[in-house]
Amino acid sequence: MRVLGKSEVKISPILMGTWQAGKAMWTGIKDEETIQAIRSGVEAGITTIDTAEIYGEGYSEQIVAQAVADIREKVQLASKVFPTHLKYDQVIEACDRSLKHLKTDYLDLYQIHWPSGSFNSEIVPISETMEALNHLKQQGKIRAIGVSNFSRDQLAEAQQYGQIDSVQPPYSLFWRQAEKELIPYCVENEITVLAYSSLAQGLLTGKFGPNHQFEEGDHRSKNKLFQGENYQRALSAIADLRPIAEKKGCTLAQLALAWLIAQPNTCAIAGARNPEQALGNAKALNINLSDAELNEIDQIGRKVTDHLLDENPVLWTFKV
Template structure:
């Protein structure tokens, strides 16, 4: 898989990244460590070398599983992890980074990201200048190679950029969730900031595997995902039916089509999670799917069957 440069850094990433929220187990049902390890390894063997995790995914469990799967090939992979919104004071950032380094069994993190802006989830408000000072210090020490942010608006991204180089933004972004296109994307294009899209398959909705009567366990985070509820879910089913003929033309799956569309967008790369090895291998194949300009426009229009009916709230879940 041909790599891309992360922002203006010297980090090279794959356009499809392996997402490992599910490996942390918390807020997911039916996840087994052995499956997660095999799946992460399968992603690597299929050409996905950039792995995204976070300290909050199972309180470090996801990071530990990533290390279990890839420590022997550490020199051939890129680790991206995140510090949560309750650890954004200077000393907390340093401590959290050291904890993640230990969990990942490594002495450097390729991309270290602020997971949510200060104040999110009722966390204490910390000036972004203080957090960025800590991240810059970690970069100078060689403990991290690049700085990124996640779930930041354009305004928040621009403010953070005053205090250090930001090389990536990680927003929710998919064919069915496109808030970033009218907010931070123009800023990212102008400033050469890579977009690392999470929920790039709309938490599995874009795979087409969920029936119209799908019900989720209350402990599954998708039970609160707006896209799986009411009219939004009906619109998604309508859009998926229109996408199927395009996928068939390419002998691809709906998921591969959705990922190929996403990584064809400006500055955009796709984080795709997987429970099982075949899913990870299939995700990797999306990087080989080439869409024409007409097809990209056609897929774009189909996606709006869903997005034109969504409200302006940038958060995908009713938490």
């Protein structure tokens, strides 16, 4: 377990991501398999579960509750408030709603999902949102405050109004904008980085072929890494990673997760559709990479990231 920022909360180095549990923007998700995946993950050491009110409009939180209601003391629950709910009263109401959905009386971590103004939301001063979050913390409804999809400057501004213990950016071997400014700032300020899309939305599993087509409704079709030359470079890099994974006796996904949680201040959020995927992700906790191996993997990843000219840290082409 690792300490979350400067808080008293301890989290697992790999977290269970549950966007897919909400079903919206995903295909082929089955509730029972998701519940079994969460349970299996907890048993294997993935005890921290990350969800959000927007994932299926509360549906993900309700599925998480079904999975862990009877083992609440063994897990750490993290949720997020959407940018349409960042006024003081809205934050309080959103948190209470999430607590109800999750069938718990406290959250270990509560995060601002996107900065104010995202998705055409009303601009709310960060001071007002933080005031509400600090109040929830004083009440004991939340144990730590985090932000998600914030830039270094946005994070620094939020810090002026209270203790921020985590930031959640898109971060993987194939998507590394966070390394430029955000992560050095987090190291300096003892803030935990919770990397999402840590497997580049499945790309780093190696399961996609050169002509892959996503099903209708799968948001990954809008992921920049699955498009054009980016995708071809990614497939080439994956071919270079395979011999390292074989040498370590692990899968490509486990190798990518092991590399990520070896980065400074970084834990990795990884979703799972079924128990097999959850158990596979958990095995990454036991993979030790030498400095030479970390450097070799790093260089292979740069074959993709050095060509990403898009400075926008958002993974997708849809408007935020």
